[in-house]
Amino acid sequence: MTDKAEGSLLYLDNVSVSFDGFRAINRLSLVLEPGEMRAIIGPNGAGKTTMMDIITGKTRPDAGDVLFDGSVDLTRLDEAAIANLGIGRKFQKPTVFESHSVEDNIALALKGRRGAFAALFHRRSAIEQDRIDALLATIRLSDKRDLLAARLSHGQKQWLEIGMLLAQEPRLLLIDEPAAGMTDAETAETASLLKEIAKTQSVVVVEHDMTFVRALGVKVTVLHEGSVLAEGSLDAVSANPKVIEVYLGR
């Protein structure tokens, strides 16, 4: 099994998990190459969010292998350890630290030592400040840096959260429905932001919005009832009769 995992960034093999007898994930297998961007689509209850939970350590699978970097067993680690390995996660509902300023949100997410005592005596260095400034520019929030995050619009919160993910300098980004609740203009801008990010990092995007997935223009995996139904370009999977039946046709 590890032969196939070699050289991959993320490797899921035969993963299953049940909640009270309901099989949320059923023998799911998925391989992501380093530097790849992948879109995951599927109807409600297909297991997209559960899959994210398994990768980030929130849920333990009942069976199967989840390997990062070809060898690190993610099923044995907790959320913080997985985050520090270089896996960042964006939630469906934007979750930022509302009573902190935009700048502090980024500063907290910035890659660095995570221990309590290190944090107690931490002083922000010039290098860190430069990094924060650069990130604020990337997510187009430089002029809002002193604003409390609670005062941002929905779309701006989504960007701030993406900025926080980038600040962690992850090797893999998991992004859950980034375009949900966004205006068309914001959706287009988010797609271009993600494409920019994908130049340097591997990205997995879960999305419902087909125009958004089309704008990304990447390989698509279709989930259905907890396992992979089809994989390929968006045009190829859209033409797949099984996919049409469970998802696109209705």
Next chain:
Amino acid sequence: MIISFLIDSLDRRGRIVVGLLVALALLVPAGNLLVPDGNVLHVSTYQLTLCGKYLTYALLALSVDLVWGYCGILSLGHGAFFALGGYAMGMYLMRQIGTRGVYADPVLPDFMVFLNWKELPWFWQGFDMAWYAFLMVVLVPGVIAFLFGWLSFRSRVTGVYLSIITQALTYALLLAFFRNDMGFGGNNGLTDFKDILGFPIQAPGTRAVLFAASALMLALGFVVASAVVRSKLGKVLVAIRDAESRTGFIGYRVEHYKLFVWTLSAVMAGIAGALYVPQVGIINPSEFDPAASIEAVIWVAVGGRGTLIGPLIGAVAVNFGKTWFTGVLPEVWLYALGTLFVVVTLFLPRGIVGLWGRVVTRRAAPAKEVDGSGRQAGEAA
């Protein structure tokens, strides 16, 4: 290095608070000892002791606010740490009595002689030495809080469930300390103290020093709390309060941060209890009463949680009200307290400090209010 780190951590408002507390530590005892009776500026010993008691309550409130206001852990059992610190001090004061007790036993406190105990239990050993007792004031609440926190935070007990088990903790200790065979004086607790550090505990000079110590310890607690809250660690605590899972997914070990602030807070509560006992002259199991812990939470809510000055104002204001009410209309007090809590929860979510912040911003710059008010209210030290 530590000192400069602590002083740097104070903002302008924080320096004013610390300055006021230091002034209080000097002026109130001076008003008691130096200003003759009958002068307007004279502070009676009764008032001095009462205010000293309020200051220890303020330190307890500050410790509750540190975990509740800044990290979102609603402790309904902080009175337990206050009482444990108080008992450690009480044990020292009991051993100081020596042969002046009713039974004149040089080693055993009166209640042990009364229970026909022949020798001092192991956990009473060493409490005749002040340094050991003072170490225990810090260590006992600290270690118990650490163990309790380690078990519950690691198992991810949060929210209302954690609040309930903190109630259970203090209630369990209440029942345990009521028992005579626990060796802490049972129902009556520890009292009839004579000396502290060799000075007669009832003497005006001793009382003045105890008051000053309470004010200075509150100032120190304030400085430490301010250093913690304004550090990056403090920002992580607020992050945990607002979005716990996000904090974990960024890579912070949430349970470690909670454990740090929880243990620090328990130690502060223990020190408050240790200063409270010599001033009121007694410690008994009623300090473990769950209602006492809930009252401390009300002080914080009334003053303004998530601010450092709020708990100080709340503790003093509510207890002043309590002293006044229980003197004039004793049967009304609990209703008044309940009403106060409901009113604050409904209309003043940020307490007195929040109300003050609103008044100030409205007066100062009604036009600029849009961006500034939330932040100012949130950061009012």
